[in-house]
Amino acid sequence: MAKKTPLLEVTDLHVKVEGKNILRGIDLTVKAGEVHAVMGPNGSGKSTLAHVLAGREGYEVTKGGVRFQGNDLLAMAPEERAREGLFLAFQYPVEIPGVSGMNFLKSALNEVRKHRRLPELDAMDFLTLAREKMRLLEIDEKLIQRAVNVGFSGGEKKRNEVFQMAMLEPRLAVLDETDSGLDIDALKIVANGVNSMRSPDRAIILITHYQRLLDYVVPDKVHVLAHGRIAKSGGRKLALELEKKGYGAFGQSDASVAA
Amino acid sequence: MAVSSDTVKTIESATGGDYKYGFVTDIDMDFAPRGLNEDIVRFISAKKDEPDWLLEWRLKSYRRWLTMTEPRWARVRYATIDYQDSYYYAAPKPKELLNSLDEVDPELLRTYEKLGIPLGEQKVLAGVAVDAVFDSVSVATTYKEKLAEEGIIFCSFSEAVQTQPELVRKYLGSVVPYSDNFYATLNSAVFSDGSFVYIPKGVRCPMELSTYFRINAENTGQFERTLIIADAGSYVSYLEGCTAPMRDENQLHAAVVELVALDDAQIKYSTVQNWYPGDKDGKGGIFNFVTKRGACRGVNSKISWTQIETGSAITWKYPSCILQGDNSVGEFYSVAVTNNHQQADTGTKMIHIGKNTRSTIITKGISAGKGQNTYRGQVKILPGATGARNYTQCDALLIGDECGGHTIPYIEVRNPTAHVEHEATTSKISDDQLFYCMQRGLSAEDAISMIVNGFCKQVLMELPMEFAVEAQKLLDISLEGSVG
Numbered sequence: 001m002a003k004k005t006p007l008l009e010v011t012d013l014h015v016k017v018e019g020k021n022i023l024r025g026i027d028l029t030v031k032a033g034e035v036h037a038v039m040g041p042n043g044s045g046k047s048t049l050a051h052v053l054a055g056r057e058g059y060e061v062t063k064g065g066v067r068f069q070g071n072d073l074l075a076m077a078p079e080e081r082a083r084e085g086l087f088l089a090f091q092y093p094v095e096i097p098g099v100s101g102m103n104f105l106k107s108a109l110n111e112v113r114k115h116r117r118l119p120e121l122d123a124m125d126f127l128t129l130a131r132e133k134m135r136l137l138e139i140d141e142k143l144i145q146r147a148v149n150v151g152f153s154g155g156e157k158k159r160n161e162v163f164q165m166a167m168l169e170p171r172l173a174v175l176d177e178t179d180s181g182l183d184i185d186a187l188k189i190v191a192n193g194v195n196s197m198r199s200p201d202r203a204i205i206l207i208t209h210y211q212r213l214l215d216y217v218v219p220d221k222v223h224v225l226a227h228g229r230i231a232k233s234g235g236r237k238l239a240l241e242l243e244k245k246g247y248g249a250f251g252q253s254d255a256s257v258a259a
Numbered sequence: 260m261a262v263s264s265d266t267v268k269t270i271e272s273a274t275g276g277d278y279k280y281g282f283v284t285d286i287d288m289d290f291a292p293r294g295l296n297e298d299i300v301r302f303i304s305a306k307k308d309e310p311d312w313l314l315e316w317r318l319k320s321y322r323r324w325l326t327m328t329e330p331r332w333a334r335v336r337y338a339t340i341d342y343q344d345s346y347y348y349a350a351p352k353p354k355e356l357l358n359s360l361d362e363v364d365p366e367l368l369r370t371y372e373k374l375g376i377p378l379g380e381q382k383v384l385a386g387v388a389v390d391a392v393f394d395s396v397s398v399a400t401t402y403k404e405k406l407a408e409e410g411i412i413f414c415s416f417s418e419a420v421q422t423q424p425e426l427v428r429k430y431l432g433s434v435v436p437y438s439d440n441f442y443a444t445l446n447s448a449v450f451s452d453g454s455f456v457y458i459p460k461g462v463r464c465p466m467e468l469s470t471y472f473r474i475n476a477e478n479t480g481q482f483e484r485t486l487i488i489a490d491a492g493s494y495v496s497y498l499e500g501c502t503a504p505m506r507d508e509n510q511l512h513a514a515v516v517e518l519v520a521l522d523d524a525q526i527k528y529s530t531v532q533n534w535y536p537g538d539k540d541g542k543g544g545i546f547n548f549v550t551k552r553g554a555c556r557g558v559n560s561k562i563s564w565t566q567i568e569t570g571s572a573i574t575w576k577y578p579s580c581i582l583q584g585d586n587s588v589g590e591f592y593s594v595a596v597t598n599n600h601q602q603a604d605t606g607t608k609m610i611h612i613g614k615n616t617r618s619t620i621i622t623k624g625i626s627a628g629k630g631q632n633t634y635r636g637q638v639k640i641l642p643g644a645t646g647a648r649n650y651t652q653c654d655a656l657l658i659g660d661e662c663g664g665h666t667i668p669y670i671e672v673r674n675p676t677a678h679v680e681h682e683a684t685t686s687k688i689s690d691d692q693l694f695y696c697m698q699r700g701l702s703a704e705d706a707i708s709m710i711v712n713g714f715c716k717q718v719l720m721e722l723p724m725e726f727a728v729e730a731q732k733l734l735d736i737s738l739e740g741s742v743g
Contacts, residue, residue: 054698057690082700094695097686098713107709108699115700147713164699 005070007032007172007203008053012064015045015052015228022048024228025064030172033200037214037239038207040225041247046207047091049225050176054088055081069171082108083115085171089161089178093149101144101160105130105167112168133166137193155186162193173197174205179213191216211239226250291348297321300448303348307417310424313431320437320447327441333604334633334665335573337546340511347449347482390415390454390470402466412457413468416484419455426457430488434517434554434581442513442575443550446482450515453483458493458524467723469498485516489524491557496527498726509537509572514549522557522584527565529722530578531730534570536737539628541600544572551578552608555587555616563590564607565721567730569737572601577635579608582616582644589618592718594730596737597630597662606636606667611644611677620651623715626662627738633665640677647674653683656714658707658738686714708735 008030015023022045030036040046052059053066055078066073068086076084096104110120121129134141139159149157158178165173175194179187194204194217206213214222214236222238223230224247231250232238291302300321304314329340390413406413412423419427437447454470470485489495512534518526528551537544547570553562564578580589591607609618624632638649655664666683688710696706711734712719719727 054694056694078694078697079700079702082698088698090695090698094689094691096692096695096710096713098716099709100713103713104696104699104709107705108696108701111700111702111705168699 004031006030006067007069008073008205009067010064011066013049013052013061013066014063015048016060016062017048017058021062022228023052026225026228026230028223028230030203030205032171032203033198034220035198035204035206035217037219037222038205038225039209039211039222039239039242041250042209044225044247045228046209046225047176050088050091050174050205050207053081053174054078054086079111082168082170083112085112087165087168087170087173089158089165089173089175091176091178091180093152093157093161095150095152096148097150099148101146101148102126102130104148105144105164108164109167130167133163136196137163137166138189139163154181155183158182158190159186159193162190166193166197169202171201172203172205174207176207177209178206179208179210187213188216211243214239224250289349290346293346294343295345295347295449299347303449303451306348307420309420312428313420316432316437317448320444321449323438324441324444324448327444329441333575333635334631334667335575335602335604337509337573337602340509340546342445345511348451390468406464406466406468409462409465410459411462411464412455414455416450416453416455416486419486423455423457426488427455427486430486430517430519431484432517434519434552435515435550440550442548443515446484446513446515446550450482450484453485453514454487454499455485456487456495456497458487458489458495460490461492462490463493464495467496467498469500471500481510481512481514483514485514486519487517487526487528488519489521489526489560491522491524493521494525494527496529496723498529498531498723500531500533509544509546511546511548512571514551516549516551516578518551518553518562520553520555520557520560520562520584520587523559524557525561525563526553527563527723528553528578529726530564530566530568531722531726531733532566532568532570532574533733535572536570536599536601537572539599541572541629544601545570547571547574547576549576551576552581553579553589554581555584555589555613557587558584558613559586560584561588561590563588563592563721565592565718566594566605567718567722567733568593568595568603568605569733571603574601574603574605576605577607579610580618581610581612582618582647583612584616585613586615586617587613588616590721591618591620591622591636592721593622594625594715594718594734595622595632595634596625596734597627597632598737599628599630601628602631604633604635606634608637609639609649611638611640611647611649613644615646615648616644617647618649620649620653621717622653623718624653624655624664624666625658625711625714625734625738626655626664627658628662630662631665632663633667635667635669637669638671638679638681639669640672640674640679642673644674645676647677649677649679651679651681653681654714655683655685656711657685657687704735707738711735711738 006029010026010028013023013026038046061074106126113120137159178190218236222234224232291299300317304317435443438444456468458464487497520526534545534547555562562580568574582589589609595603595605597603607620620636622634624634626632634653640647653666657664664685668681670679672679693703693706712731719730722730
């Protein structure tokens, strides 16, 4: 059997933020079709990993590398990574006053489509597609007529992230604590959205503090991040184990795993 | 890596490479001798074969000007201007009054075509009548006959002096007196040409009227004068656009615009100002020192100013409304962009005199690079203006950390029934916003453009459709290279 190139290959990744070592040698391989959960207590480096993958400034890679679909991810500008199919659902989605969600997302989608050599969508086609995805995520149509994230509730912001993900159809989606701050109904809707995105040629990385989300989105692999390293990897059971024992076993016990 | 192409683009635009109107037209010109004195004033007046009263008015203005000093209260800095080192009259030859476009120098037609303003009979802009002013004179006016069918007069100012002497004499200087301010007085002495519009009673002008100003000659000041009279119950929408070549010397543009709206009349005046802003080090560029004022003389009249100011090294202008007629309405919508070393001190004056007069001021100041952007506005409610209302909203957007946004409102209320509101905000395009957009696949430039357009939406909406798109593009160009 021919070996498939992994979608994402993180090798011995070391990252400094403001002179402090945050990631100290991450190894992570994600193949198409897989859902990985990266769990860990606050300060373990979860969000740093997400930001470095997406190309945010202010993170210094001191060692190691990342390949995305076989290419050097770290050499790409943030917008190139996005166009290549890497999507980050933000932990704190950003407000953009005066710019309607529709305008924002249509421009973004057309950039991605241009990159994939697909024809750009006009307003009508875009709206048809958007409506279909909004139904799926139980999002009020008015949401994309409003300015991006402005005045959105916490739940609306997170759902909007998942909606954008559904529209942009990335190869790799990284969800940075998308579950935090959601009540159970909103969590289910977000989980449904994520599940609907599961496909043999797409991978999803769920970054989360709690195992609660994993009741609804069942991961293929679970990794525990502690002190900037992956301390343990395993299957679904690892998350349940964590729920019982907490992160204490990994030398970081600042919070419990159960919601 | 993509960085390289972005970097190149950034450098290109930062060095002024993106000012695509910076070319010079090589054409035979007729100049007045350099410098300014009474003979020059007489020379200009004679060139235009003006009646005595107008020459006297010019001379009166000139003598007044000699007694005045340049205003220095604006928040702008520049070296002293040597008013004797400039040409006050420059016109492409031949300078006779033109009867048809066939007589216009083909080089001029090509110039305007290059600027996106075709003047040839076959190619005129649909639905827009254009008066093209090149340096000191109007070179062509389109759709004149069609407008004449409605009784609308749209011609160059010089032509109006000959054909409409009563109207010109009645209204010239009636809104901006010859003694108004240093630059307006200078203009009154040496103004060369401009546009004249008269809309008769009850007529709704069927198309946009537009003047396209072009500075071409070197060391030349441009002093045009626009006079628009909307008679009772009429309506007109007027737009002006401006460009100039790239030169290392600063050039002075001191225009005067006077609007008069009689009973129930409405004037909508839009400006897309894109004079050469100077290079990235602040060398060269136009000094845009302009006096624009409208008088709502009649009851229920309305004057609405919309301006998109992206060019000029320095912008000093305050399009204002004098709300004399009861129930009259004044509006001012402005977007002012300062990038690199540009400076803008701009705003409006709303003088409420009549009862139940209303005014709205919405301004958006955008600063990038080392740009300095000041909103200066005056809202004055006089004792007789019972029930007057004003709403002012001034928003500033900063891009980068070397620029400045300033708001200087003056509010004077002398009637206790007046209602005046002032809101102001300052915001900055954050790294978080840029990263968020880029993570969705947008380039930094596109992200800024999107955020800026969102910021300006309230004002852009006020522009006539045909020009809103152009204005949006202009904003993009002006801010290109503003992210490192």
